[in-house]
Amino acid sequence: xxxxxxxxxxxxxxxxxxxxxxxxxxxxxxxxxxxxxxxxxxxxxxxxxxxxxxxxxxxxxxxxxxxxxxxxxxxxxxxxxxxxxxxxxxxxxxxxxxxxxxxxxxxxxxxxxxxxxxxxxxxxxxxxxxxxxxxxxxxxxxxxxxxxxxxxxxxxxxxxxxxxxxxxxxxxxxxxxxxxxxxxxxxxxxxxxxxxxxxxxxxxxxxxxxxxxxxxxxxxxxxxxxxxxxxxxxxxxxxxxxxxxxxxxxxxxxxxxxxxxxxxxxxxxxxxxxxxxxxxxxxxxxxxxxxxxxxxxxxxxxxxxxxxxxxxxxxxxxxxxxxxxxxxxxxxxxxxxxxxxxxxxxxxxxxxxxxxxxxxxxxxxxxxxxxxxxxxxxxxxxxxxxxxxxxxxxxxxxxxxxxxxxxxxxxxxxxxxxxxxxxxxxxxxxxxxxxxxxxxxxxxxxxxxxxxxxxxxxxxxxxxxxxxxxxxxxxxxxxxxxxxxxxxxxxxxxxxxxxxxxxxxxxxxxxxxxxxxxxxxxxxxxxxxxxxxxxxxxxxxxxxxxxxxxxxxxxxxxxxxxxxxxxxxxxxxxxxxxxxxxxxxxxxxxxxxxxxxxxxxxxxxxxxxxxxxxxxxxxxxxxxxxxxxxxxxxxxxxxxxxxxxxxxxxxxxxxxxxxxxxxxxxxx
Amino acid sequence: xxxxxxxxxxxxxxxxxxxxxxxxxxxxxxxxxxxxxxxxxxxxxxxxxxxxxxxxxxxxxxxxxxxxxxxxxxxxxxxxxxxxxxxxxxxxxxxxxxxxxxxxxxxxxxxxxxxxxxxxxxxxxxxxxxxxxxxxxxxxxxxxxxxxxxxxxx
Numbered sequence: 173x174x175x176x177x178x179x180x181x182x183x184x185x186x187x188x189x190x191x192x193x194x195x196x197x198x199x200x201x202x203x204x205x206x207x208x209x210x211x212x213x214x215x216x217x218x219x220x221x222x223x224x225x226x227x228x229x230x231x232x233x234x235x236x237x238x239x240x241x242x243x244x245x246x247x248x249x250x251x252x253x254x255x256x257x258x259x260x261x262x263x264x265x266x267x268x269x270x271x272x273x274x275x276x277x278x279x280x281x282x283x284x285x286x287x288x289x290x291x292x293x294x295x296x297x298x299x300x301x302x303x304x305x306x307x308x309x310x311x312x313x314x315x316x317x318x319x320x321x322x323x324x325x326x327x328x329x330x331x332x333x334x335x336x337x338x339x340x341x342x343x344x345x346x347x348x349x350x351x352x353x354x355x356x357x358x359x360x361x362x363x364x365x366x367x368x369x370x371x372x373x374x375x376x377x378x379x380x381x382x383x384x385x386x387x388x389x390x391x392x393x394x395x396x397x398x399x400x401x402x403x404x405x406x407x408x409x410x411x412x413x414x415x416x417x418x419x420x421x422x423x424x425x426x427x428x429x430x431x432x433x434x435x436x437x438x439x440x441x442x443x444x445x446x447x448x449x450x451x452x453x454x455x456x457x458x459x460x461x462x463x464x465x466x467x468x469x470x471x472x473x474x475x476x477x478x479x480x481x482x483x484x485x486x487x488x489x490x491x492x493x494x495x496x497x498x499x500x501x502x503x504x505x506x507x508x509x510x511x512x513x514x515x516x517x518x519x520x521x522x523x524x525x526x527x528x529x530x531x532x533x534x535x536x537x538x539x540x541x542x543x544x545x546x547x548x549x550x551x552x553x554x555x556x557x558x559x560x561x562x563x564x565x566x567x568x569x570x571x572x573x574x575x576x577x578x579x580x581x582x583x584x585x586x587x588x589x590x591x592x593x594x595x596x597x598x599x600x601x602x603x604x605x606x607x608x609x610x611x612x613x614x615x616x617x618x619x620x621x622x623x624x625x626x627x628x629x630x631x632x633x634x635x636x637x638x639x640x641x642x643x644x645x646x647x648x649x650x651x652x653x654x655x656x657x658x659x660x661x662x663x664x665x666x667x668x669x670x671x672x673x674x675x676x677x678x679x680x681x682x683x684x685x686x687x688x689x690x691x692x693x694x695x696x697x698x699x700x701x702x703x704x705x706x707x708x709x710x711x712x713x714x715x716x717x718x719x720x721x722x723x724x725x726x727x728x729x730x731x732x733x734x735x736x737x738x739x740x741x742x743x744x745x746x747x748x749x750x751x752x753x754x755x756x757x758x759x760x761x762x763x764x765x766x767x768x769x770x771x772x773x774x775x776x777x778x779x780x781x782x783x784x785x786x787x788x789x790x791x792x793x794x795x796x797x798x799x800x801x802x803x804x805x806x807x808x809x810x811x812x813x814x815x816x817x818x819x820x821x822x823x824x825x826x827x828x829x830x831x832x833x834x835x836x837x838x839x840x
Numbered sequence: 841x842x843x844x845x846x847x848x849x850x851x852x853x854x855x856x857x858x859x860x861x862x863x864x865x866x867x868x869x870x871x872x873x874x875x876x877x878x879x880x881x882x883x884x885x886x887x888x889x890x891x892x893x894x895x896x897x898x899x900x901x902x903x904x905x906x907x908x909x910x911x912x913x914x915x916x917x918x919x920x921x922x923x924x925x926x927x928x929x930x931x932x933x934x935x936x937x938x939x940x941x942x943x944x945x946x947x948x949x950x951x952x953x954x955x956x957x958x959x960x961x962x963x964x965x966x967x968x969x970x971x972x973x974x975x976x977x978x979x980x981x982x983x984x985x986x987x988x989x990x991x992x993x994x
Contacts (some may be wrong), residue, residue, distance in 0.1 A: 524850055536855060540862045546864065551874075562877030564895055566946075570875035669907045698931050700912055750935075759935040778912075778932030787912055787932045816961075 178242045182326040185235030192228035192283070193316040195221050199286075199309030205303035207375075215302035219290040222305050225312060226287035233280045236325055237267050241429040246333035249325040256340035257726040265350040266340040271490075272325035274353060278470070279315050281354070281361040286312065289365055289390075291726050296386060299705060301402030302377050307368035315495045339755035342727070348408030356401030356428060356542045360466040362394025363431060366438065367463035367505070370456045375507050377455070384446035386460070393674075395435045396810020399679075402428050403803030414776040416696065416791045418799060419558045419687075421570040426549040427469035427801075430542055434462045437538040440531045448593055450528060453513040454535070460505045463541075467498045472549070495649035504570055523595040530588040537581045544573050582637045582684055586644030589673060590651070604651055609633045615639045624693065634688025641681035645674055668816035676809030679802040686798025695792040701732075703784045709792045712773065713737040714746075719784070727751040729762070732777055732786060736766065748788075750777040852977050875946065884923030888949045896925065896955055902939040918943060929957040937962040 199221040227497025236249075240263045245251040253270045254263055268277040286308040293301050319325070369387040373379040405428065410418040419425060438458040445455045471494040477727035522528040542740075548565045555563050590596075590604055616636025620628045652670075656662030695709045708713045715731040729751040736743045749762035773795045778787030843853040877895045881892050884951035888894060912931055916939075919922040927945055937943055937960060947957035 203890045287953075509920060521844055521847065524847055532851070533854075536858055540858065544862065544866050548870070551870065560896075564877065566873050566875055567872070569869045572869040572873070573862070576865075577862070698912060700910070742901065761935060779935075 178238075178244060180249050181238045181242075182244065182328065185232040185239075186324065186326040188228040188232040188235065189320060190295045192225050192232065193313065195228065196309045196312035196316055199225055200306050200313050200715070201309075202306075203309075206305040207299040207302045207306075210299075212298065215298050218302045218305035218309075222286045222290035222308070225309070226283040226290075226406060228282035230595050233267075233276055236273060236718070237264055238278060239326075240264065240267055243337070245335070245337050246328050246330060247325075248327045248329045250339045251329060251334050253337065255337040255726065257755065258340060258345070259725070261350060262340055262345050265344070267544060268353045269340045269344045269349065272319070272323045274357075274639065275315070275319050276325050277321060277353060277711065278357055278361060279312065281357045282308070282312055282315065282364060285365050289368070293386070300316070300372055300376065300378070300383075300386075300597060303372035304368045307371045307771050308364060311364050311368075311501075314406030314501070318490075318493050318497065322493055336755070339726070339753060342751070342753045342756065342760040343412060344760050345753075346408065346412055348404060348412060351405040352401060352408050355397055355404055359394050359398025359401045359435075360431065360469065361395075361613075362390065362397055363392040363435060363459075363463045363466050366394065366459045367839055370459035371505060371508065374505075374512040379445075379452050381446045381449055384442050384455070385819065388439070388442045388446060389819050391435070391439050391459070392810045392813045395432070395439050396807045396814075398428070398432050398435060399810070400807035402432055403800045407800050410796070411763045411765060414763050414789070416615045416694075416774050416776070416789060416793065418690070418796065421548070421567045423549050424469075424473050426545050427472045428516055430546055431462050431465040431469060431550075433538050433542040433545065434458055434465055437535040437542075438462050440534050444528055444531050447797055448522070448528060450522070451532070451535075453509070454826070456509060456513065458535070460502075460509060464498070464505070466503045466547075467501060471495055471498050476497060522593070525591070525596050525598060527588060527591040527593050527596070530584060530591055533584055534581065534588065537577055537584075541574060541577050541581075544577075545570065545673055578684075579633070579637060582641055582680065585677060585680065586640055589648045589677070590644065604647050608640060608647045609703065612636050612639035612643050628692050631689060631692045634685060634692070638681040638685035638688070641684070642678055645677055645681075649674065667818065668797055668812050670817065672809045672811075672813035674809075675812060676806045679809060681802070682798045682805060683802030686795050686800075686802060689795040690793050693794040694796075697788075697790045698778070699788055699790065700781060700787045706791075707790050709790055711739050712743070712792060713740075714775065714790050715789070716786075717745075719786070720750065724757065727753045727760075730777070730780070732775075732788070734775055736773060746773070746775050748775045748777045750780075767797065769801075770794065850934060879920045879922075880918050880925040881920050881922040883925045883953065883955070886953065890949050890951055893946065893948055893958075895944060896927075896949075897942065897944040900924070900937070900939050900941055900943050905939055918945065926954040927957050927960075928954060929960055931960075933960055934962040 186436070199218060201219035202214050202221065206212070206217065239247050239250050240254050241260060243250070243254065243256045244252075249272045250269060253273065254266045258266065266273075268274040286305065289301075289304060289308060293304065296304070297739045298623075333467055353721055366387050369383065369390070386742055402425075405425065406418045409420070410416070410747040440453065441451050441455045444451045469651050471491070549568050551565055552563050555561060586605065586608065587601065590601065592600075612638055616632045616634075616639060619635040622630040623631070651664060653659060653662035656665065697707055697709055699707055701707060703716050703718060705716055715735045715737070720731050720733065722729045722731050729749040731747050731749045734746045734748070736746055744766060746766060748764040751760040751762055752758075753760065761776050761778075763774060763776045765775075771792060774789070774791035776789040778789060780786055842926045875893050875895045877897065880896065880898045882888060883896060896918065901917040901919045901924060905914065905926075907914050914929050914933065915928055916929075918927055918990045919925075927947070929945075929947075941962060944961040945955055945957045946959040946961075949955055
């Protein structure tokens with residue numbers, strides 16, 4: 173029996189995918205029709221259809237995992253992305269190691285989010301719920317037809333399947349790849365929920381603070397996942413590619429960064445919409461943009477128009493399909509926006525010096541940064557399409573505008589939390605912020621003096637900006653606690669949302685610090701190293717002791733044994749490797765790292781020069797961990813924000829209201 | 841002026857100033873930082889601006905790779921089957937750099953028509969060739985075997 177299932181799993185998976193396509197088509201149509209004609213039965217069908225969609229996609233996903241675990245090389249996708257020698261955890265992660273499987277993962281995530289909406293949105297007015305689920309259904313139809321018609325992971329190689337698979341790309345045989353794509357996709361796809369809420373709001377013309385309160389946790393959660401997902405990708409590139417870089421302004425990195433930028437603007441704009449019923453149409457537009465950019469990212473990565481490690485072997489048909497779907501979504505939702513946006517207009521006013529203004533500034537800056545990154549990413553593609561020649565836009569372009577604009581954003585960031593809605597007096601800023609300003613200025617100016625011999629003015633600026641954000645947050649915290657009896661009692665009164673903001677903003681400070689100081693202070697030696705030779709980087713000495721040959725489970729490797737001395741005292745041994753994978757014949761660099769909060773030591777083997785000499789990369793990277801630490805803090809902040817009880821309280825309070833609303837709808 | 845209008849005016853001015861600064865910055869940045877792609881035959885023919893950063897791509901000519909014995913300096917020829925161009929590089933080559941394989945070079949073309957490379961990129965894996973190289977070799981062979989169909993006796 174077990175054997176039968178092994179053989180049948182791909183067919184059952186495919187069948188489940190077809191069924192889920194039917195279910196999602198029903199999910200798209202039925203609740204919308206129900207919402208239009210006020211039919212409760214049809215509207216309520218949304219939840220069951222979403223559940224069914226989720227179950228069948230999960231089943232299909234499990235079938236593919238099962239085929240991978242059982243080395244069913246008659247399945248083409250398994251044969252080209254797995255190998256019988258792979259450990260089981262890489263067999264599982266190989267499921268999303270190629271185009272077809274990563275698309276299935278995308279759909280699996282979409283099904284998960286749709287299911288989550290079905291579960292957690294019981295308190296929503298039924299027609300809103302129906303419309304939100306229908307939009308999710310629409311997105312699902314698009315992606316399921318894409319996978320079924322152009323990139324089916326269950327295709328067979330018959331009648332003669334290969335004896336063994338072609339192996340997973342060794343670059344992807346790594347813990348980073350196990351977690352990076354799922355987390356990133358959770359973020360990408362999570363924005364589809366906010367998109368669905370936005371479209372539903374446009375359809376009903378109802379956009380009040382309740383709407384913003386429903387959408388906010390979804391947007392924040394998706395944003396948190398995306399933050400962590402991008403950081404994981406950067407971390408993976410850092411230790412796996414063996415160049416010592418952590419961000420390359422690679423088009424695919426940009427593709428994930430674009431939705432993050434707009435998503436960040438979105439969660440701030442949603443705050444204004446919830447608290448002050450302002451920026452309504454702008455919020456909707458941001459929600460549409462965020463998801464559209466997620467789709468654009470998918471298009472860029474999957475269509476093969478880009479030069480990147482992520483661009484799998486491609487065929488143009490796929491690109492055309494995603495492009496068409498992308499245009500449909502963007503065109504459709506923007507048309508709807510143009511038609512309906514005037515309906516949801518807000519009218520309250522606010523003073524120039526107010527939290528609204530600062531959040532507006534945040535939105536504008538982030539949007540400008542997004543547009544710049546977008547232009548830099550798309551310009552080569554457009555130029556190529558118009559036959560203006562083959563060009564590439566390098567990191568200097570991105571750094572030139574990204575750094576000053578981001579610096580400005582960080583400077584302004586300190587004011588946001590301290591300002592009041594509607595109106596803030598300038599005196600209040602002066603009163604509360606002169607200390608943080610003075611303290612961070614002092615820290616910033618002193619740091620480069622203490623840290624290294626050569627004074628780096630940019631390091632002073634970086635440290636100033638990061639501590640400015642952090643100290644202003646502290647000033648705000650103490651200001652809020654000024655009237656409480658004790659520190660702890662005061663802390664307990666503050667909401668989780670507030671702590672979430674503190675943690676996430678502090679995360680930005682940490683990332684800023686990491687990015688700035690790593691870029692400025694990295695010491696990099698690409699050298700020829702003989703056995704016995706010593707390389708000195710600042711206070712560290714690296715000595716190549718010997719070279720050995722090693723046999724791994726599915727590779728062979730050369731390993732260098734390097735002794736690291738700090739100020740003449742033994743610190744540790746490092747063992748970088750150069751691996752050759754047997755199945756694919758490809759070569760991989762295994763970096764050796766010595767990790768700490770203040771600095772990373774990074775040693776990678778380049779290439780053999782003679783029997784006893786190798787080209788080596790020896791790097792000292794100060795504060796590089798802070799980059800990812802900051803992103804983790806942002807993710808943690810997102811979790812805190814969503815856990816705030818006001819979202820749950822809102823549900824309890826609104827339950828009776830919902831019934832009234834439904835009753836009213838039925839009466840109408 | 842009506843306070844609401846005044847406020848709107850301020851917002852509009854704010855937006856206009858910001859976006860014009862941004863656009864100016866961007867135009868400048870784009871102009872300074874675009875690297876055009878050239879195949880070896882164009883470089884050999886002298887159709888290339890000197891002392892600006894360009895991207896070049898071709899196949900590494902078999903037998904042309906020469907390494908210094910005491911440093912990381914390396915020299916090799918890249919070719920598109922029509923002309924060869926000499927590349928100088930000081931640093932570590934990517935894992936999949938090899939003779940007879942495709943490579944992309946970022947660097948500056950000297951007066952003598954050599955490329956001083958600041959960066960050398962090779963194939964990412966067995967299935968993947970940089971699109972620029974594939975494009976430059978389009979008539980010479982299959983997408984994934986760009987260098988195999990090439991005659992090196994140009």
